[in-house]
Amino acid sequence: xxxxxxxxxxxxxxxxxxxxxxxxxxxxxxxxxxxxxxxxxxxxxxxxxxxxxxxxxxxxxxxxxxxxxxxxxxxxxxxxxxxxxxxxxxxxxxxxxxxxxxxxxxxxxxxxxxxxxxxxxxxxxxxxxxxxxxxxxxxxxxxxxxxxxxxxxxxxxxxxxxxxxxxxxxxxxxxxxxxxxxxxxxxxxxxxxxx
Numbered sequence: 001x002x003x004x005x006x007x008x009x010x011x012x013x014x015x016x017x018x019x020x021x022x023x024x025x026x027x028x029x030x031x032x033x034x035x036x037x038x039x040x041x042x043x044x045x046x047x048x049x050x051x052x053x054x055x056x057x058x059x060x061x062x063x064x065x066x067x068x069x070x071x072x073x074x075x076x077x078x079x080x081x082x083x084x085x086x087x088x089x090x091x092x093x094x095x096x097x098x099x100x101x102x103x104x105x106x107x108x109x110x111x112x113x114x115x116x117x118x119x120x121x122x123x124x125x126x127x128x129x130x131x132x133x134x135x136x137x138x139x140x141x142x143x144x145x146x147x148x149x150x151x152x153x154x155x156x157x158x159x160x161x162x163x164x165x166x167x168x169x170x171x172x173x174x175x176x177x178x179x180x181x182x183x184x185x186x187x188x189x190x191x192x193x194x195x
Contacts, residue, residue: 023054030055037094038068039101039137059138063120063178064170070119070137072096077113090121090136103136114182115166122166122180131180133168144180 021029030051034041038058045052060068076091088108092101111123111132123132124147131144166182173179
């Protein structure tokens with residue numbers, strides 16, 4: 001007898017018309033989900049066409065909106081011994097929830113990962129030294145100019161590109177863009193360069 005109410009509740013859940021949620025309620029839920037995690041927000045938009053239409057796209061072409069960055073996600077790069085750029089995928093771990101995701105990123109082809117900052121992946125093109133900033137879950141990327149001259153000058157005496165450090169920051173020169181700051185900690189004076 002106790003199973004009958006549980007089965008009835010499960011049937012009622014299946015019969016709910018989730019796509020026809022009141023738009024104001026759906027908008028409120030979307031705002032709260034986005035405030036917690038952009039990955040869950042992307043999943044919310046994937047429920048149905050109505051929900052996707054009711055929640056703005058998380059694809060920020062400038063990568064400037066901090067609400068749309070994958071906060072709390074940490075890249076796990078060395079666990080399987082395969083370089084992420086060669087595998088064209090990166091495993092991510094959410095520090096707050098313990099959730100793990102593996103992101104397929106064909107954009108890594110021909111690039112070397114030089115850093116992770118604020119949930120974004122920073123790449124350098126192996127041939128041209130052009131810098132690319134990539135959102136691992138929306139796959140939006142911003143391409144920046146090559147840094148060949150400063151890069152070649154700074155690493156000529158170094159053993160590896162691994163000595164280069166990078167971070168994404170807001171550009172003061174242009175409010176609708178981002179900047180990548182690169183520095184070389186083993187070089188006297190740090191050799192800072194903004195791309």
